[in-house]
Amino acid sequence: MKTHFSKDFLEESTETLRAIAHPIRLAIVDLLFHNGEMTVTDIYQKLSIEQAIASHHLRILKNKNVVKVERDGKNSLYSLTNADYFEIVKTLTKVI
Numbered sequence: 001m002k003t004h005f006s007k008d009f010l011e012e013s014t015e016t017l018r019a020i021a022h023p024i025r026l027a028i029v030d031l032l033f034h035n036g037e038m039t040v041t042d043i044y045q046k047l048s049i050e051q052a053i054a055s056h057h058l059r060i061l062k063n064k065n066v067v068k069v070e071r072d073g074k075n076s077l078y079s080l081t082n083a084d085y086f087e088i089v090k091t092l093t094k095v096i
Helices: 007-020 023-035 040-047 051-063 085-095
Strands: 067-072 075-080
Touching (some): 007 023, 007 051, 007 085, 023 040, 023 051, 040 051, 051 067
Antiparallel strands (some): 067 075
């Protein structure tokens, strides 16, 4: 395949897009962009989903370094590792 991107970049990009490519995960990216740090409780209540489902999707995003988690006492605070992940969501709103 002829491209100016490296094979490693293309593979990593594909994996990151797969991680984001789910309605709940897109919603989580949107929430975190607009609200900053949020607990899993904040997230599942805002999205009207079960806590286990929110945790599952946050784990997928965390494993691909889309979100990070920091401890604050008993709470775990989730935030985007890079606000530019929201640009993917914004681009989708323009092309779909």
